Amino acid sequence: MLQTLLPILIFAALAVGAAGAVRRIRLWRQGRRTPMRWHRLVLMPKRYLNDLHHVVARDKAIAHTHVATAGGFVAAMALALVVHGFGWRNPILGGLLLAASLCMFIGALAVNRRRIDPPAKLSKGPWQRLSKSLLAYSVGMFLVSLPLVGVAPTVLGGGVLALILLALVAWGLAEMLIGMGWGGPMKHAFAGTFHLAFHRRPERFDDQHRDVAHDVHRGSRSTALFPLDLTAKTLGVEKPADFQWEQLLGFDACVQCGRCQNVCPAYAAGQPLNPKKLIQDMVVGMAGGSDARYAGSGYPGIEVGKHHGGPSDAIVPQLVEAQTLWACTTCRACVEECPMMIEHVDAIVDMRRFITLERGETPEKGAAAIDNLIATDNPGGLDNASRLDWAADLDIPRIQQRPEGVDVLLWLGDGAFDMRNQRTLRALVKILHAAEVDFAVLGDEERDSGDVARRLGDEATFQRLAERNIATLSRYRFQRIVTADPHSFHVLGREYGAFGGNYVVKHHSTFIAELFDAGRLSVKAAEPGETVTYHDPCYLGRYNGEFAAPRQVLAALGVEVAEMERSGYRSRCCGGGGGAALSDVPGKARIPDMRMEDVRETGATTVAVACPQCTAMLEGVVEPRPQVKDLAELVASALVEPAAAPTARNSSEAPEEVPA
């Protein structure tokens, strides 16, 4: 009986699953089409085994569980097809099939243990069922395959037991094969396979890099936002079908593991954003329906089950509230953590683009900042000529007076208008003087880099600023740009390239570390007993992979660094990126307060920062709290002035020594 029914079961499940898969592919292809690159399919296995595993393996237990379960299943399925499907009942293959099922069974046991009291980040519902289905499949497949190696052949020949076994196998096949095509939890394996092959950011994978031994931070390999064609019919994403099809495919690959939810600062602060739910809402929109069947944590403060969408229906507000999109700080923590390499930030910015460019509904303060950028080239609406007011007493050369060119163009950023950040800039200038760096500034010819405009979705204003800045920069000669602002650093270094601006851009931490390496700075020994912790800015660390230089600088100062639990690529955002400080979506807590709590836990008395935005956000936390100092300030106050320094410079720098 088994021998006749098993092949029928297997092929029926395969056929039904395949029909669902075709339907699923159609759903993805509703998105904007791009030229198909079929040859990328061959890249998939390595991307899965290498790149994806690299992310999954950040949680060792899960990685092992997944290897056992998924590896066991793939092997057991392939072997079952040969042995039971085509009836090549070879005892060796049978043995292998038993081994694979056993392996899958062990994995499934681990999955089930995790599911007894699942952590809040996991979805329940069908995902809870999947753990049982895995057991059913592996146990069923194991037992029906026992006769192949001659064990217990008589018991399993017929009767009730055989029926029960068949039912187990059928359940397993339904979940694993039919569910895969028809949108069950196993869909992730099918969608994930294609997603890895056709990922919109292929640079994220090792196969696009010759020099893979060079251990760059993978998450930072491709972080520039995609330029928007401003002549397109509608700008940005209004409805799910406006996404590029690879994006829809990516959303469908989500395994609802909730890693993104766990690291999202907005979610933790009780703001109405949950990256995991957002991705699931995109799936709901793509397939059509309501979010009532979602079985995970929702957006804080927004009830699950009240929203609905369809591929050609506007996303905001029927499916996702605008507040959800504006709460994102674009910190990329979710993208960094996502084992399926889903690009949440791209999706959020795409939807913001529509709201800003087509609907004109940027949150009030964000809209004001954009208006100011259009009228005055800076978000504060200030006179651009006052960009250097803070440096009136400093001897800062202007690049206009240096037609022969300089080594370093110091890019000030909009922090130049902020009194707190002016202290940082003065410290940085002091360091540059002390190291006798040949530098100059653009002065009032410098404009905002366009970072905030772009993250708020105003691609038009961003591109205008980018083009003007690029035109300005093309008139002067310099070797590299150095800036104390990671946002300018990112935009100039990684996003201007698409508009024809290619520069060597260095963050001041990198540059100062190089000055130390070259022996151009001498500092006095740090006071013993003071501990410092370092807060990685998102746009320096996760976006650009610079984790080492700031720590080198602190090491050169000889201070003791106590790392926060969330540091490096897992650093928690200060809450100030992506225009979130402007949209200021209400929540239960403030993100900078939570970050300061992380700082306090280390026992540090000072938190070293490397970004004007982080400085502002963290200094906004009420006292008493550890003091907030930019790396440049820490270095400047430890400088030992070389005796041979020109006297004119020394005198002009004298007043700034007093730390505030």
Next chain:
Amino acid sequence: MTQPERSASVAGEARVVALVSSGRHPVSGRAGRAREDARAVEMGLALAGASLHLAHAGDAEDAALPEYLGMFHGLEGAGGPGELSLLPMAAGDDAVPLLASWLEAYGANLVLTGQRAECGEGSGLLPYLLAERLGWAVATGVAAIEHYAGDRVTVLQALPQGQRRRLEVRLPCLLCVDGVAPMPRQSAFGPSRRGRVEAVANITAEPDTLQAAWQWQPARARPKRLKVVKSTNARDRFKAAAAKSAASGGQVLTDLTPDEAAQKLIDYLRAEKVLPAVQPGDEGQSSA
């Protein structure tokens, strides 16, 4: 923002026009929406939706024009692209006859605009000159349109210190929108790109001969008169500092004929030495 009431039939046939000018940013001096004109457009959009029509006399390339057209979003109904009629003229030309004849030809019956331009002459006289030429009513300092139906419109006029006066104005009329009117909506790039600027053909601008005869000199910032309040009481000092200079010694004149009213004004201006002292032959000439 309160949505003005309007009867559907009237709104259907109403031809609401907003006159827009090129604004100057107070810090950078760049062209953009003028603050009051943008509020006029906002008021017009709230009233007439996408059927609001814009008009501008000047340069087709002005950067402010797309910014006004970018306000045509979030409107009821189809919400087609904004339309702006451009009356081409040079900076030295007289906008009044152009606008007047275009408004008549267009059949406008409610015209919204700011109180004064942010560049050029900026005298704030244009609405009056237009109304005079068209024989329309004009109301200034408009903070809100409350009701719009039939042949009249009820507006709230802003007075100093947050006071409001309700006026009922006969149509067709010109309303000059005050800076306290509701904030203009964001100008979005998409609609600004789709908005249409149509140059009106067959018109010839004439040079502003009066203006050409003027003598120009740079404006000087006049010092503010300081009012020193001697009080030991912080509350009084604060009130004095915060108070807008309430016109003291003024009088409210009612029931005057236009000629009498004009004479009162001339007398006042003479007393303030704004107009030269009486010269024989001047009498009765000016009755604006």
